[in-house]
Structure formats: structure tokens, C-alpha cells
Amino acid sequence: MQYNFSDRISSLKPSAIREIFKVLLNPEVISFAGGNPAPETFPAQPMAEIAAELFEKNYKSSLQYGITEGLPSLRELTSSRLKSKYSVGGPGDDLIIVTGGQQGIDLTAKVFVNEGDAVICESPSFIGALNAFRSYGANLVPVPVDNDGMDMDALEHALKTVPNVKLIYVIPTFQNPSGVTMSLERRHKLLELADKYDVVILEDNPYIELRYSGQYVPPVKSMDERGRVVYVGSYSKIISPGMRVGFVCAPAEITAKIVVAKQVADVHTNQFFMMLVSGLLERFNLDEHIELSRKIYVEKRDAMLAAMQRSFGNKVSWHVPDGGLFIWANLPEGMDGAALCNLAKDRKVAAVPGSAFLCDQNAVSNGFRLNFSMPSLDAIDRGIKIFGECIKEYVG
Amino acid sequence: MQYNFSDRISSLKPSAIREIFKVLLNPEVISFAGGNPAPETFPAQPMAEIAAELFEKNYKSSLQYGITEGLPSLRELTSSRLKSKYSVGGPGDDLIIVTGGQQGIDLTAKVFVNEGDAVICESPSFIGALNAFRSYGANLVPVPVDNDGMDMDALEHALKTVPNVKLIYVIPTFQNPSGVTMSLERRHKLLELADKYDVVILEDNPYIELRYSGQYVPPVKSMDERGRVVYVGSYSKIISPGMRVGFVCAPAEITAKIVVAKQVADVHTNQFFMMLVSGLLERFNLDEHIELSRKIYVEKRDAMLAAMQRSFGNKVSWHVPDGGLFIWANLPEGMDGAALCNLAKDRKVAAVPGSAFLCDQNAVSNGFRLNFSMPSLDAIDRGIKIFGECIKEYVG
Numbered sequence: 001m002q003y004n005f006s007d008r009i010s011s012l013k014p015s016a017i018r019e020i021f022k023v024l025l026n027p028e029v030i031s032f033a034g035g036n037p038a039p040e041t042f043p044a045q046p047m048a049e050i051a052a053e054l055f056e057k058n059y060k061s062s063l064q065y066g067i068t069e070g071l072p073s074l075r076e077l078t079s080s081r082l083k084s085k086y087s088v089g090g091p092g093d094d095l096i097i098v099t100g101g102q103q104g105i106d107l108t109a110k111v112f113v114n115e116g117d118a119v120i121c122e123s124p125s126f127i128g129a130l131n132a133f134r135s136y137g138a139n140l141v142p143v144p145v146d147n148d149g150m151d152m153d154a155l156e157h158a159l160k161t162v163p164n165v166k167l168i169y170v171i172p173t174f175q176n177p178s179g180v181t182m183s184l185e186r187r188h189k190l191l192e193l194a195d196k197y198d199v200v201i202l203e204d205n206p207y208i209e210l211r212y213s214g215q216y217v218p219p220v221k222s223m224d225e226r227g228r229v230v231y232v233g234s235y236s237k238i239i240s241p242g243m244r245v246g247f248v249c250a251p252a253e254i255t256a257k258i259v260v261a262k263q264v265a266d267v268h269t270n271q272f273f274m275m276l277v278s279g280l281l282e283r284f285n286l287d288e289h290i291e292l293s294r295k296i297y298v299e300k301r302d303a304m305l306a307a308m309q310r311s312f313g314n315k316v317s318w319h320v321p322d323g324g325l326f327i328w329a330n331l332p333e334g335m336d337g338a339a340l341c342n343l344a345k346d347r348k349v350a351a352v353p354g355s356a357f358l359c360d361q362n363a364v365s366n367g368f369r370l371n372f373s374m375p376s377l378d379a380i381d382r383g384i385k386i387f388g389e390c391i392k393e394y395v396g
Numbered sequence: 397m398q399y400n401f402s403d404r405i406s407s408l409k410p411s412a413i414r415e416i417f418k419v420l421l422n423p424e425v426i427s428f429a430g431g432n433p434a435p436e437t438f439p440a441q442p443m444a445e446i447a448a449e450l451f452e453k454n455y456k457s458s459l460q461y462g463i464t465e466g467l468p469s470l471r472e473l474t475s476s477r478l479k480s481k482y483s484v485g486g487p488g489d490d491l492i493i494v495t496g497g498q499q500g501i502d503l504t505a506k507v508f509v510n511e512g513d514a515v516i517c518e519s520p521s522f523i524g525a526l527n528a529f530r531s532y533g534a535n536l537v538p539v540p541v542d543n544d545g546m547d548m549d550a551l552e553h554a555l556k557t558v559p560n561v562k563l564i565y566v567i568p569t570f571q572n573p574s575g576v577t578m579s580l581e582r583r584h585k586l587l588e589l590a591d592k593y594d595v596v597i598l599e600d601n602p603y604i605e606l607r608y609s610g611q612y613v614p615p616v617k618s619m620d621e622r623g624r625v626v627y628v629g630s631y632s633k634i635i636s637p638g639m640r641v642g643f644v645c646a647p648a649e650i651t652a653k654i655v656v657a658k659q660v661a662d663v664h665t666n667q668f669f670m671m672l673v674s675g676l677l678e679r680f681n682l683d684e685h686i687e688l689s690r691k692i693y694v695e696k697r698d699a700m701l702a703a704m705q706r707s708f709g710n711k712v713s714w715h716v717p718d719g720g721l722f723i724w725a726n727l728p729e730g731m732d733g734a735a736l737c738n739l740a741k742d743r744k745v746a747a748v749p750g751s752a753f754l755c756d757q758n759a760v761s762n763g764f765r766l767n768f769s770m771p772s773l774d775a776i777d778r779g780i781k782i783f784g785e786c787i788k789e790y791v792g
Contacts, residue, residue, distance in 0.1 A: 004562070006510045009507040009653050036460055042460075052447075055447065064435055099640075112402055114402050114404075242458060243666055244665070260405065264531050265662075266662065273666065273668070
């Protein structure tokens with residue numbers, strides 16, 4: 001039969017990044033394409049101990065239905081960690097647990113965006129968020145990112161001229177895919193503009209704990225005095241992404257709506273892993289663990305930067321990220337990052353072309369994104385060398 | 397500030413059932429309100445063994461990102477189990493893993509329903525599904541259920557007269573909340589009408605494995621020759637609901653759209669538990685385990701029916717369900733199930749008023765729903781006695 005799908009889903013293409021996961025099933029492929037944390041950072045041993053206890057002493061609650069807002073102890077521990085480390089969460093805020101940061105973004109879009117409403121996004125931006133907005137029929141409005149983050153003049157121009165803007169979506173810290181961190185000055189300006197034009201800011205901050213250099217810049221949410229910021233965070237990059245445990249900290253009036261949307265989305269987040277993470281936060285030194293992860297990542301970042309320096313020639317430029325998982329590089333103006341990535345894919349090295357991260361799904365980008373967290377140091381060396389050969393071939 | 401929420405979410409109320417979870421935090425309350433499986437049925441011991449192995453030998457993949465469609469081995473094992481036991485899944489079908497049956501329902505609605513489109517539902521029906529449809533702006537069209545399931549004349553009338561019907565949502569086996577099983581004849585008729593009016597059927601079948609009496613009736617999907625049925629199932633009632641692992645079996649063209657929607661919803665289902673359930677299906681005798689669960693449930697069902705017989709008087713009628721987790725009872729016409737449930741709540745016994753299961757959120761119902769799977773035999777006896785006293789007080 002002929003299926004009559006909804007308008008919202010008909011316009012949505014499968015994510016290029018998710019599709020790349022399938023290419024990666026071939027173990028010969030060196031991948032700089034995903035966004036996977038290094039598996040050697042997973043705290044499997046302490047997790048195993050807590051899990052064994054949960055099965056033995058607590059299986060009647062850890063395997064049973066839970067409440068939609070999330071496990072109370074995990075909400076409290078997450079909330080106080082956010083508050084004490086990052087000054088996130090004020091008196092009017094509430095914190096709920098979601099099935100990964102992606103669900104926090106998806107449900108925030110669902111509770112704010114009517115079909116045809118606008119969402120302002122950094123350009124380039126995280127494809128999973130762009131597709132979530134598209135899936136509610138949003139009009140995506142790109143605002144360029146430079147080395148200090150979102151361009152505030154362009155943002156104000158968009159706020160002035162685009163009708164029905166509901167959200168400004170930003171990843172201010174170690175942005176995906178650009179690696180850029182928004183300056184403190186621009187964060188203040190962002191809040192000021194959101195106030196002036198009465199718009200909600202969706203701050204996606206999955207990489208905040210993964211800083212390797214440069215100076216700490218506080219989250220936009222920590223400066224939010226008027227309940228204007230929805231803050232989405234995650235345990236994916238500091239504990240494990242496969243468990244799908246994230247959180248949303250936002251004004252209680254907003255989290256109440258997100259909870260209603262979450263009830264119908266998946267009832268609640270995996271109860272066993274909510275209890276497991278709660279146990280980890282209570283009994284395990286997460287900060288020390290993150291410190292070890294950072295050491296692994298800074299070594300990988302620096303190895304990749306050094307290899308790029310050796311192999312990429314002088315026609316390619318890139319930004320040195322102070323944290324996160326990605327390096328963004330640009331071919332000369334007018335060239336196509338997708339063409340380069342295709343060449344590299346034929347030689348079994350995968351990266352994501354910049355066009356995948358644009359609001360306009362048909363646009364071309366001279367950029368491409370390289371992930372350094374997942375590959376081994378050896379794979380970084382070999383893969384970047386091959387990438388360099390492809391650059392020579394394509395750019396000349 | 398004043399938040400400007402989306403239209404779809406503004407009309408949605410928190411689920412009465414989820415809200416009742418909070419009442420139940422008081423351990424003195426006897427609850428017939430939830431839909432929890434009995435925790436004594438959770439196979440904690442074999443799950444613990446597989447989990448320990450996953451942490452020891454497989455933590456690099458079990459804690460890492462997975463693919464959106466779900467773990468290949470779990471998809472295959474689930475698919476062949478469905479096929480061999482229930483003849484569900486034909487050559488054009490695919491099976492994907494979702495974060496509980498609720499997500500299967502939610503995403504099916506998302507990929508089919510435009511705002512204002514109609515979804516035909518049994519009346520009464522599962523509140524989680526009704527709210528999912530509401531959250532996409534669907535027009536809910538109720539069709540009454542009698543002791544043989546959905547009324548087929550009323551269904552045809554609705555199909556003839558209501559514009560833009562996208563889905564017919566049914567729980568044909570041990571329906572929630574009525575406990576009714578749709579007859580084989582009506583299942584054939586349902587398919588015939590779906591063909592005639594070119595509509596997709598969403599078959600929600602979470603209780604199929606929990607039959608205690610009566611004769612097996614095959615799923616609607618097993619008789620689907622034209623790719624017209626989306627089948628949603630779950631491991632919640634036969635392994636554990638807290639882990640949130642369900643599945644959708646549907647024509648591949650439909651599952652492809654659901655996968656695109658799932659990418660933006662939560663990326664993928666909990667990877668660790670997909671591997672855990674896959675291990676259980678390989679190495680554990682699930683059918684034997686379900687047989688033991690059935691013995692526990694039939695005893696509880698019969699204890700509740702006997703207690704109702706003793707305490708409810710002759711003005712209340714009820715349907716004896718052949719399976720599932722619920723008994724539906726009716727007060728005399730014109731009376732209000734919600735008033736009775738409020739009386740009972742004051743005496744620390746919880747049940748869900750029938751009005752919660754209606755398409756019209758403001759309608760009154762003389763019915764109420766009792767869950768027998770979660771409470772102990774002793775709690776069933778004590779709670780039903782108190783409920784009987786409330787009936788005497790309210791009905792006379």
C-alpha cells in the first residue's frame with residue numbers, strides 16, 4: 001500500500017552521522033566521523049559493583065516502572081553538582097532526568113515550537129538538534145559562528161526580522177561541530193537580546209566537563225536571572241552514552257510541560273541506570289574520573305593537531321578547540337568538504353562533511369569535522385596522513 | 397516571564413495514572429491503580445549474571461553509543477520469536493527496538509498524524525496512547541468496546557463520516573483498561589475495513605503472553621497481508637518495565653520513518669539493556685519464566701474476582717478478563733466512577749476512574765479499573781473489602 005506520512009516526517013532525512021555508524025561496522029575503517037567518547041574512559045568496574053548490588057538488593061525497584069521526572073536521588077545529586085560546580089539552577093528552577101541530552105532537546109522543541117515557528121541556530125550546529133527542530137516543522141534560521149561563538153549582530157538582525165522565533169539554540173562551550181567556545185561578553189549579550197526580544201534560550205552543554213586548555217567560561221544558564229534559559233546536560237560524555245541518561249534544568253513551569261511530553265514519549269528513563277548513576281555520584285569520585293578522561297583526550301587532540309600540521313598542507317585551516325571531542329577544518333573557499341570526505345571514505349577513513357551541520361540541507365560547505373576522542377593515537381596518525389593525501393589530491 | 401508554549405502541549409494534561417504513582421509513594425496506600433507487573437516475576441538472577449559478564453567482557457560496546465534501529469542480535473531474536481510463536485512479521489516487514497512500547501506508539505503517531513488528523517480509538521483505551529495522539533494535535537474519535545472488542549458497525553460509521561482518519565488504534569488482546577479480547581471475527585472485519593477505507597492499524601499488544609484462560613486469538617498483524625498493521629510489543633510485562641525495551645514490527649517503509657523519528661527522540665534505546673535482553677533470549681528459558689509469571693497472575697486475578705464477589709454487592713458488574721493485568725467494573729448507569737475512586741483514596745485504596753480512559757477528557761464514566769498484578773494477595777483481600785464499603789456508601 002501507499003503510506004500517507006505526516007508532513008513533518010516527510011521532510012526529514014536520516015542523519016548523515018547516524019548513517020555513518022553503519023559504515024563503521026567495517027572494522028578496517030578509521031573513523032573520525034562519530035561523536036563517541038573513548039571506551040577506555042567508561043568506569044566499568046565501579047558500575048559493575050553498583051549494578052551487582054542493585055540486582056541483589058534492589059531489583060524490585062530497579063527493574064520496576066519509575067516516575068517520569070526521574071529518580072529523586074539522581075535529580076538531587078545532579079542538581080547539587082550542577083549548582084556547586086557551575087552555578088546552574090536557581091530558586092525557580094527544577095531538574096528532571098531525560099533519556100540522553102537528545103531527548104531534552106527534542107522535548108524542549110515539542111513544548112515550544114508550533115509548525116512554522118522559527119528556531120535560531122548556530123551555523124554550523126549539531127545535526128541531531130537541527131533534525132529534532134525539523135521534526136516539529138520548525139523554520140531553522142542560521143546565525144554564523146566565528147572564533148568567539150555566535151555572531152551577535154547577525155543574531156539581533158534575525159530576532160528583528162524573522163517572525164515567531166521561539167527558541168535560540170546554542171552549544172556555547174566547545175561547540176559541535178566547530179569546537180568554538182562563546183566568549184563571556186557574547187553570553188551576556190545573548191541573554192540581553194533574548195530579554196529584549198522575549199525568546200527562550202536552549203543551552204546544550206554536553207562537553208562542559210571536557211576542557212583541556214583555555215579559561216573557564218560559565219554557562220549562559222548561570223547568568224540567567226529571568227528564567228529564560230533551558231539547560232540540557234548529559235552523563236554521556238563523562239560516564240557512558242549507551243545508557244542514555246541526561247538532564248534538563250529549567251524554570252519549573254517549563255520542566256512541568258517537558259514532563260507531560262516525556263510521559264507520552266517513553267514514560268521514564270531507564271530506572272536501573274538512573275539508580276546506577278545515582279550510586280556512582282554518591283560513592284565514586286566522578287571528578288577524579290573526569291580528570292583522567294581529560295588526560296586521555298588532550299593527548300588525542302594534540303596528536304591530531306600535530307598530524308594535521310604535518311599532513312594537511314597550508315591551504316587548509318582549522319580551529320584549535322579548548323575542549324570537547326571535535327576539530328573543525330576548512331578547505332579553501334568554494335571547495336566542497338563533502339567531495340573530500342568521499343575521497344577519504346574510499347580510502348577507508350571517515351569524517352563528516354560540513355554541509356551536514358547546516359540549516360539548509362542542500363547547501364555546500366568547505367568545512368569538515370574530525371573526531372579525536374574515539375580513534376586510537378595510532379589510528380589518528382595513520383588516518384590523518386591518508387586524509388592529507390586526499391587533500392593533496394582534491395585541493396592540489 | 398510568561399512562556400509561550402506550543403498549542404499541542406498546552407492542551408495536554410498530566411496523565412492521571414502517572415500522577416497516581418506519586419500517591420503510591422505513601423507505603424500505607426493499597427494500590428489497584430498502576431499497571432506494574434509483580435516484582436516477584438522479575439528474572440533478577442539471570443539478568444545479574446548476564447550484566448556481570450557485559451561489564452567484564454563487553455563494557456566497551458555495552459556502554460557505548462549504538463545504532464538507532466537497535467542491537468542487531470536483539471532484533472533478530474525478537475523477530476524470530478514473534479514469527480514462530482505468533483506468526484507476526486512477513487517478508488515486507490522489519491523489526492526495530494524502541495524505548496518501551498510507549499515510544500512505539502508515540503513515534504507511530506509522529507510519523508503519520510498531521511495536526512487535525514483523526515485517530516480512531518477504542519473507548520475506553522490506554523491513556524498513554526491517547527495522550528501521545530493528543531500531543532501531535534490528533535482528533536481522537538472514540539468507538540465503543542463490548543465483550544467482543546471494538547464495535548465494528550460503529551467503526552465503519554466513523555470511517556465513513558470522519559475526515560482524515562490516519563490510524564485505528566487497538567489493543568485487541570486483554571485490552572487496557574477493559575480487559576476485553578477482540579474476537580477473531582472482528583479482527584478479520586477490522587482488517588477488511590482498514591483495507592476498504594485505506595487506513596493503517598496500530599496494534600498495541602503488550603499483554604499477549606499473559607493469558608490465564610480462554611482460547612488463543614492470533615494478533616491482527618498475523619493476518620495482515622497488505623502491510624496495513626504496525627505492531628507494537630514490549631518486554632515490560634514479561635521481563636522488566638524499568639529497563640524500557642519494546643519493539644515495533646511493521647512494513648519496512650514505515651519502520652524506516654520511525655527510525656528517522658527515533659534518531660531525534662533519543663538516538664537509540666539503552667544499549668546495555670538491549671544486550672542484556674539479547675543474552676536472556678539466547679540463554680534463558682523465557683517461555684518457562686512466563687509460565688511461572690502466569691501462575692502468579694492467575695492466582696491474583698482469581699483472588700480479586702472472588703473478593704469482588706464477596707464485597708461489591710449486586711449493583712456493580714464486571715468483565716472477567718482472560719489475561720492481562722486489569723479488571724474493569726461498572727457502577728450502575730449514571731453514577732460516577734471518579735466519585736467512588738475519591739472515596740476509596742481517602743481510605744488509602746487507589747484505583748483509576750474510567751473517565752481517565754476516554755477520548756473526551758471532560759466526560760464522566762460509571763466505570764473504574766482495578767489492577768491485580770502488583771498488590772499482594774493479602775492487599776487484594778483488604779483493599780477490595782474497603783472498596784466494597786465505599787461502594788455501599790456511594791451506591792447504597
